[in-house]
Amino acid sequence: MIGRLAWRNVWRNRLRSLVVVLAIASGLFGTLFVAAISRGMIIRIVQSTIDNDISDLQIHSDKYVISEELIDVFPQSQLQAAIDKNAVLIDAYSFRVKVEAMATSANGSHQVTLLGIDKDAESRVTGIHDLVVEGTYFDTKTKLKEICVGRKLVEELEVRLGSKIVLSFADVEGDIMYESFKITGIYKSSNSEFDKINTYVLSDDLIPILKTGESNYHEAAFRISESALDQVYSSLHEELPGYEVMRWFEINKTLRAMSSMMDLFTFVMVLIVLIALIFGVINTMLMVVMERRKELGMLRALGMNNFSIGRMIVLETVLLGIIGSIVGNVLTYISVSWFGDRGIKYASAAEGLEQMGMGDTLYPELGAYTYIAITLLVLVTALIASIFPVRRVFRQNIAETLRN
């Protein structure tokens, strides 16, 4: 009975209720959509970093993690048994040799990270092969050593597909080596800074120059599903003493910090909007109870106790909150789904976004828990907002309200 009465009371003044509902809905929509864009940005950065760079899990020798000395390699055979033990849970893995080098062309030079990879294994671990925009991913029959570089590096060095560049780096003995490579592939990821630095050659070409020894590597990179990550991590950690096994968020701590910060930012933003909403709802509900002063006095005179009266006003406020949050959530869901599929082109800031690893298109994304959490927060807000009008009613003298 109280519920039915509250529902009808909500729609007594349709315009006012609609204004409140729209205020709640637009407040939520605005906040959630901004949160979705921010979250989409972070997810894209995290995902592209995992997909193209660090993968889900990496293994290095203990010493390599400390000093990144070329000499601190490990033989593939030492890891193989542990990998085979977890084979069911590991989607793919790749061994890499890694050296800091200077890439030089006739027109310029730039410091790069040179990764020696196995083409097929790396294709299963990183998405670089899919990002090749010119040439191929180590598929040419050239006699020269092939190199796949980022678009940004190509621009920096003022070279093009087919150009030769010289890479200089120290081998394990400390001798500076100069080696010429032919650009046979140019890739473009969503992160221009990444593209400027990371260059790929075949490990079979690089290992003899580095003199690190056959089948010796600096890094093993793994793709593992999120659900299996911790299990594989624990197993490898146990199986491989003397090795540093690290998950993606341990390798790049900034990624996790960014994600946490974005959650905090979203929470603060939602909180500010909800506080603003509280005042709006309080104001409306105070108007409502003042307008219905006589009627509420009559209900109390007839014997409706304060608990029931309070429950009715709280319900009216909560109903407004629920309707507002449903409308807000639906609007957000439709918008996030629409733009999540198509993306929001942000041409004017494309360069800046690409430097941060977000590409030139923003893809809003929002987890289901956010919708649920926001709805619950709105309900809490409505409950808080209803305290003041309820108190106002309780303070009113029944006989006085009826006299008026």
Next chain:
Amino acid sequence: MAVIESIDVHKTYNPETIPVRAVDGISVSFDAGEFTAIVGPSGCGKTTFLNLIGGLEKPTQGKVLIDEKDISKLSIREMTDYRLHNIGFVFQAYNLIPVMSAYENVAFIMQLLKFTKKDIAERVEYLLRTMSVWDKRDERPNTLSGGQQQRVAVARALASKPKFILADEPTANLDSKSTGTLLDLMHHINETENTTIIFSTHDDRVMERARRLIQLDDGKIVKDEHKGA
């Protein structure tokens, strides 16, 4: 035996600033089944006295006994419960719940008292038929005439079978035909259900039909006349 008894009841508003003595030492009792009109000029304390015996206000001094129980000592919660179980109110401005139909308005009090659906349906139908507004049961108050609204309000007041009904100038907004109909119906209820009915009124038509007239002036009883006596 007296259903309601007021003993030297006083009600003073603004006692610390400009005191206004709305009720000034009223001692009176009402027996079961009485049909009483409290009359007097505007501001003589009729409504305040009804509020005091209806438990809507507490006396500044004196006692209000209902079935020999002093209600002025009850807490707000107990007072609310007491009103719900014992009193039916009829107001000058009808005061029906605008978002409910005539039927729902009458059923409302019974729902608060947790009557069964069957009992509610039977009682509401009986009352609305008695008040000749059964055909208006699904209509909301704003579509009813003043007379119809007041009849629904009387039906609501009777719904819980209260010990007595307090009606504060119930005919003030009604035309003579509606007033006649309403008084006939209230007489009928008074006789059939033995419900004590106390009006406050200036209306001569109500005074004519009342069996007891209590006249107030400046918060005091100046005349208490039992017509049949």
